[in-house]
Amino acid sequence: MKEKILIVEDNPRNMRLIEMTLSAENYTLLKATDGEEALDMASMERPDLIIMDMRLPKMDGLEVTRKLRENLAFSHTPIIGVTAYAMKGDKEKVIECGCDAYLSKPINTRELPEMIAEMLRQRQKGNT
Numbered sequence: 051m052k053e054k055i056l057i058v059e060d061n062p063r064n065m066r067l068i069e070m071t072l073s074a075e076n077y078t079l080l081k082a083t084d085g086e087e088a089l090d091m092a093s094m095e096r097p098d099l100i101i102m103d104m105r106l107p108k109m110d111g112l113e114v115t116r117k118l119r120e121n122l123a124f125s126h127t128p129i130i131g132v133t134a135y136a137m138k139g140d141k142e143k144v145i146e147c148g149c150d151a152y153l154s155k156p157i158n159t160r161e162l163p164e165m166i167a168e169m170l171r172q173r174q175k176g177n178t
C-alpha cells in the first residue's frame with residue numbers, strides 16, 4: 051500500500067513545490083492549508099508522515115504538532131517541521147514542540163525526498 055504523506059502548507063507556491071518534489075515518489079499526497087484542517091485531515095486519513103509548515107492560519111504548526119503528540123494515534127508519526135527562515139532558536143522550538151526533523155525554507159528539493167524516505171524507513175524498523 052502507498053504511504054500517505056500529509057502536507058500542511060498555507061502558501062500555494064510552496065505547496066506546489068513540495069507536491070512537485072514528491073510527485074516522482076510513490077506516495078499518496080494529502081493537503082491541508084491551515085492548522086484546523088491539518089488536525090481534521092490527520093484524524094481522518096492517519097498519514098504515515100506529516101510535513102508541517104510552522105506558520106499557518108487559525109492554529110500554528112507548533113500548536114498543531116503539540117496536539118497531535120497528545121493523541122496516542124500520532125505519538126510516533128514522523129513530523130518534519132518547516133520554517134520560513136533559519137533563525138536562531140527556530141530549530142530548538144520546532145523539535146521541542148514534537149517534530150522529529152526540521153527544514154528551513156526555501157525547501158531543498160533534493161534533501162526533502164531523502165529525509166522522508168529515511169524517516170519512513172526508521173519508522174518501519176520501529177514497528178517490527
Ligand code: MN
Nearest residue numbers: 060103105106
Ligand atoms: Mn506558512
